[in-house]
Structures are given as C-alpha cells and as structure tokens.
Amino acid sequence: MAKAVSRGTIYIILIALSLCFLIPPYVMVITSLKPFDDVSLEHMWALPSSLNFQSYAEAFDKLLPNLLNTFYLVIPATLISALLGSLNGYVLSKWKFRGADWIFTMILFGMFIPYQSILIPLIQFLRSIGLYNSIPGLIFVHVVYGIPVTTLMFRNFYANIPDSLLESAQMDGAGFLKIYRHIIMPLSITGFVVVAIWQFTNIWNEFLFAVTITTTDQQPIMVALQNLAGSQVVHWNIQMAGAILAALPTLLVYILLGKYFIRGLLAGSVKG
Amino acid sequence: MAEANLQNTPARTQPNPKTRPKRKKIRSTDRLLAISFLLPSIVAVAVFVYGFIGWTGYVSLSKWHAILPDLSFAGLENYLTLFQNFRFQSDLRNTLIFTILFIAVVALLGQCLAVMIDKKIKAESLFRNIFLFPMALSFIVTGVVWRWVLNPSSGVNLLFDKLGWDLKWYTDTTIWPGIEIGKVTGGIPIALIAVVIAAVWQMTGFSLAMYLAGLRGIPEELKEAARMDGASEFQIYRKIILPMLRPITLSVIIIMAHISLKIFDLIYAMTGSGANFVTDMPGVYMFETTFRSHNYAEGGAIAIIMLLSVAIFIVPYLIHSRKGEQ
Numbered sequence: 094m095a096k097a098v099s100r101g102t103i104y105i106i107l108i109a110l111s112l113c114f115l116i117p118p119y120v121m122v123i124t125s126l127k128p129f130d131d132v133s134l135e136h137m138w139a140l141p142s143s144l145n146f147q148s149y150a151e152a153f154d155k156l157l158p159n160l161l162n163t164f165y166l167v168i169p170a171t172l173i174s175a176l177l178g179s180l181n182g183y184v185l186s187k188w189k190f191r192g193a194d195w196i197f198t199m200i201l202f203g204m205f206i207p208y209q210s211i212l213i214p215l216i217q218f219l220r221s222i223g224l225y226n227s228i229p230g231l232i233f234v235h236v237v238y239g240i241p242v243t244t245l246m247f248r249n250f251y252a253n254i255p256d257s258l259l260e261s262a263q264m265d266g267a268g269f270l271k272i273y274r275h276i277i278m279p280l281s282i283t284g285f286v287v288v289a290i291w292q293f294t295n296i297w298n299e300f301l302f303a304v305t306i307t308t309t310d311q312q313p314i315m316v317a318l319q320n321l322a323g324s325q326v327v328h329w330n331i332q333m334a335g336a337i338l339a340a341l342p343t344l345l346v347y348i349l350l351g352k353y354f355i356r357g358l359l360a361g362s363v364k365g
Numbered sequence: 366m367a368e369a370n371l372q373n374t375p376a377r378t379q380p381n382p383k384t385r386p387k388r389k390k391i392r393s394t395d396r397l398l399a400i401s402f403l404l405p406s407i408v409a410v411a412v413f414v415y416g417f418i419g420w421t422g423y424v425s426l427s428k429w430h431a432i433l434p435d436l437s438f439a440g441l442e443n444y445l446t447l448f449q450n451f452r453f454q455s456d457l458r459n460t461l462i463f464t465i466l467f468i469a470v471v472a473l474l475g476q477c478l479a480v481m482i483d484k485k486i487k488a489e490s491l492f493r494n495i496f497l498f499p500m501a502l503s504f505i506v507t508g509v510v511w512r513w514v515l516n517p518s519s520g521v522n523l524l525f526d527k528l529g530w531d532l533k534w535y536t537d538t539t540i541w542p543g544i545e546i547g548k549v550t551g552g553i554p555i556a557l558i559a560v561v562i563a564a565v566w567q568m569t570g571f572s573l574a575m576y577l578a579g580l581r582g583i584p585e586e587l588k589e590a591a592r593m594d595g596a597s598e599f600q601i602y603r604k605i606i607l608p609m610l611r612p613i614t615l616s617v618i619i620i621m622a623h624i625s626l627k628i629f630d631l632i633y634a635m636t637g638s639g640a641n642f643v644t645d646m647p648g649v650y651m652f653e654t655t656f657r658s659h660n661y662a663e664g665g666a667i668a669i670i671m672l673l674s675v676a677i678f679i680v681p682y683l684i685h686s687r688k689g690e691q
Contacts, residue, residue, distance in 0.1 A: 206675065209629075215417060
C-alpha cells in the first residue's frame with residue numbers, strides 16, 4: 094500500500110516536471126505555426142486558429158545561407174577532429190611513453206579553459222594567416238580546440254581494448270600503423286560515432302568563436318539566429334520558426350542516436 | 366576479425382627467434398612513429414592553449430586600449446581599474462550568485478530525477494528523453510525561446526497575473542536583500558533567476574544522465590542485503606546510495622561550475638547586460654569591451670580573471686583524477 098502511494102507520488106512529480114520542461118517546445122511550436130495577426134501577448138498559450146507555415150518559409154529564406162555555412166563548417170571539422178582524436182587516443186593509451194600521462198593532463202586542461210582567454214591572440218593569428226572571417230578558419234579553430242575532448246574520449250575508449258590483443262599482433266611483426274589500421278580502427282566504430290555526434294552537436298551549437306571570427310555572409314547559423322532574434326523588426330513567429338530550424342539537425346541526431354549522444358556526454362565528463 | 370586480418374599479413378612469416386634484437390629496433394622506431402603522430406597535437410595545444418594564454422596575459426598588462434596595438438607595459442593597472450569598476454563588480458556578484466544557484470538546482474534536480482527514474486517506472490525512456498533533449502540544443506536557441514516564454518508582458522505571467530503576482534523576470538532590477546558592498550548592491554539580482562531557470566532547463570539532463578549512470582553502477586545485491594537487514598528505502602538512500610554518488614556530485618559540480626563561470630551565449634541571446642548590469646557576466650563584458658570598444662587590454666584582463674577562476678578548481682580536479690587513475 095505504502096509502496097503504491099509512493100509510486101503514485103513519483104508519477105505525479107515526474108509528470109508535473111515533464112510538463113514544465115515541455116513549456117518551451119510547446120510555445121515554440123505553436124508560436125511558429127501562427128500567422129502574424131495571431132501572435133499576440135494575450136494569446137501566447139492558445140493554439141493557432143489555423144496552421145500556417147508562412148513563418149517557416151520566411152525564416153528559411155533568411156537563414157538558408159547560414160545553415161549551409163554551418164554544414165560546410167561542421168562536417169569537415171567533425172571528421173578531422175575525430176580522426177585526430179583517435180590517433181592521439183591510440184598513442185596515449187597504447188603507446189605510452191615516459192611523461193605520456195602528464196602530457197595527456199596538460200592537453201585535457203585545454204578543454205576547460207574559457208575561450209575568452211585565447212580569443213585575442215587567436216584572432217590576430219587568423220588575420221595574419223588570412224583565415225579570419227572564413228569557414229576554413231573556423232574549421233581550423235574547432236579542430237584545434239577539439240583536440241582535448243576527442244583525445245579524452247578515444248583514450249578512454251581504447252583503454253577497454255585489451256593490451257594482449259596488441260601484443261600478439263606485435264609478435265606477428267605488426268607495427269604502429271598496421272595495428273591501428275587492422276585492429277584499432279575496426280574496433281573504433283562506436284568510438285567514432287560517439288565522438289562524431291559529440292563534435293557535431295558542439296560545433297553546430299557553438300557561438301563565441303562563430304560571432305568573433307566571422308562577419309556577415311560567412312556567419313554560421315547560431316549567429317544568424319541571434320541576429321534574427323535580436324532585431325526589432327522580426328516577429329516572434331518567425332523567430333520561433335528560425336529557432337526550430339536551427340535546432341532541428343542536432344535535435345534529429347539526438348532523437349535518432351540519443352544513446353550515443355549520452356555515451357559521449359558521460360565519456361567527456363567521467364575520467365579514469 | 367581483426368586478428369584474421371593480421372594473420373594474412375606477410376609479417377607473420379618472419380622467423381621469430383632471430384628477429385628478437387631486430388624487433389626491439391622496430392619497436393623503438395614504432396615508438397618514435399607514435400610520438401611523431403602525437404606531436405602535432407602537442408605543438409598545437411602548446412601554442413594555441415598555453416602560448417595564447419601567455420599572450421593574453423601579456424596583452425592584459427599592456428596599454429592596448431584602441432584598435433592600434435600599444436603593447437607598452439602598464440603593470441597591473443588594467444586589473445586595478447577593473448576591480449574598481451561598477452560593471453565588473455556587478456559581474457563578480459552575478460557570476461557568484463548565478464554559479465551557486467545554477468549548480469545547486471542542477472545537481473539536486475538531476476539527482477532527484479535520477480532516483481525517481483531509476484525506480485523501474487513505466488515510460489522510463491520517455492521521461493528520460495523529456496529531461497535530456499534540451500542538452501542537444503544551443504544556448505542561443507534556449508535563450509531565444511526563454512526570452513519569449515518569460516516575456517514580462519506576456520508569457521507565463523498571464524498565469525501569474527491571475528494569481529495576483531506581478532513578475533518582471535529578467536527585466537526586474539531588484540537586488541535582494543540589497544546590501545551595499547563597494548560600489549554595487551550585494552545580494553541576489555532577481556532578474557538572474559530567469560536566466561537560472563533557462564540554464565537549468567538546458568543542463569539538468571546532463572546531471573540526470575551522470576547520476577543515472579552512477580545509480581546503475583551500484584550493485585543490486587548491496588541494496589538487497591540492506592533490505593534483508595531491515596533497512597528502510599530512505600535509510601538505503603542515505604547510507605548507501607548517497608555516499609556512492611559522491612564522486613558523481615563532484616564531477617557534476619566541476620563541470621557545471623566551469624560552464625557557468627564562462628557563460629556568454631545564453632546571456633547574450635536571452636537578456637544582454639540588463640539595466641544596471643543586473644544580468645551582466647564577465648564573458649559578456651569581455652566580448653563587448655574587446656570587440657565593440659576595442660579595449661584589448663581590459664578584455665585581456667577580464668579573460669585572465671575568468672581563466673583563473675576556472676583553473677582554481679579545474680587544476681586540482683585534473684591532478685586528482687590523474688592520481689586516481691594510477
């Protein structure tokens with residue numbers, strides 16, 4: 094009896110909290126589907142009187158170039174940083190040399206720094222090599238500052254591959270690269286999926302580098318969304334439609350591959 | 366499958382005993398190869414993390430206050446003026462209050478949710494996903510949406526209005542309880558609560574996932590044995606589960622703290638600095654003074670203070686987890 098009551102309480106609390114958590118997506122979706130005359134402060138919570146996709150068309154029109162920019166940015170940056178992280182993790186877990194653990198810790202620190210503390214020299218540097226205000230510049234930045242987290246994830250991942258597997262391969266005369274290609278790579282598929290999802294989501298959502306390194310037509314989606322939302326003339330229904338468009342890719346990744354997303358989240362935070 | 370691949374390689378045919386000294390040589394070239402693959406990353410981190418931090422530190426000690434660089438030495442002047450500055454003092458208050466509120470709620474709520482969801486309830490994955498999905502969104506999206514939801518002239522206030530509450534959310538300029546410290550009013554800026562709500566909405570999933578993983582790691586037999594000894598569910602929670610979740614709590618606090626101390630995008634998208642800087646943060650100040658006013662020296666000083674505030678607990682944490690591994 095007492096158990097049934099406590100179970101009931103749990104459901105009540107969970108449902109109440111779930112409803113709170115669903116307020117933003119609810120408001121977002123209904124606002125985005127309203128025609129302009131319907132968007133008023135008094136009727137914010139009311140369902141739209143009729144479905145209207147006009148705001149999506151307008152938001153899409155405004156944001157399309159920036160959405161494309163983000164795709165050009167995210168795909169190469171994710172692939173390169175995953176590959177780099179994999180090689181680093183392989184060396185730091187299976188080819189440990191003296192001081193390797195300290196080097197790893199030094200690398201790891203780079204993941205926690207506020208990027209404000211490297212931003213001024215970074216922009217000077219990008220200007221001097223001609224990559225300022227360009228997508229390749231942003232790719233470079235995300236690859237470099239992605240090294241700590243991707244290395245950490247792969248190093249933890251490879252720690253689970255038994256050393257005996259590598260030793261017997263070495264007995265057979267396989268070297269560093271051959272072991273990587275024939276043993277580590279085939280066993281890394283999950284690792285690559287986890288890291289790629291993590292980097293994809295983070296780079297897609299990133300704002301500080303994007304807003305300081307690019308201007309106007311090179312800007313990624315989050316900067317464009319912020320500009321759209323910050324301007325006084327754009328109406329709420331278009332802002333909400335824009336926010337949904339900007340959030341959709343990472344949301345889809347979460348819906349389809351949520352399990353790996355959470356693995357990445359845990360791999361990037363729990364150490365040792 | 367991997368082993369099968371290897372057996373087909375010609376290397377296998379090499380006679381083993383004779384190559385023993387030779388293999389040692391191969392292994393040392395392999396070792397060199399391994400280090401050479403790591404080297405670019407080491408160099409990149411050395412230059413782009415440590416070198417650039419050093420350069421920012423140098424800028425923060427200079428007189429570079431306009432577009433054209435002036436790197437002549439100014440000593441600690443920029444830091445001293447910052448700490449005298451009303452805006453920066455407000456930022457310090459805001460960061461402190463925000464960090465405490467944000468971490469406390471995220472850790473507590475995440476843990477409570479995890480304990481409830483772990484009780485083998487129905488629709489478990491549905492509940493989990495409702496709390497977790499905001500993690501996949503950008504702080505910009507979160508900021509844009511919550512600015513609309515908590516819009517003082519509408520939003521949830523239409524509900525609160527009926528209850529007779531007039532909530533101004535992020536436009537409130539009240540600071541509670543309002544003690545004068547230096548130039549600023551000390552206390553909790555009420556406007557920050559709106560930002561905390563948005564940040565909690567986004568990040569609770571993180572701590573929920575961490576605590577769930579922690580709970581799943583506690584062996585069922587342990588709880589079962591305690592039950593056999595007549596322990597109540599509450600006692601089991603206090604005496605077994607809570608202590609075992611302590612390392613998770615530490616990780617949650619550390620990760621949330623470093624997110625909170627460098628927060629920029631959420632504030633920028635949701636509220637901006639606010640009237641009297643009630644929702645300003647060092648990250649926003651740094652951005653505006655550096656990239657809008659071209660006061661690089663001041664921006665550098667703020668950045669270094671932000672870095673130090675994070676490093677104070679990240680460095681011990683990293684060293685601690687390094688030792689735990691050995």
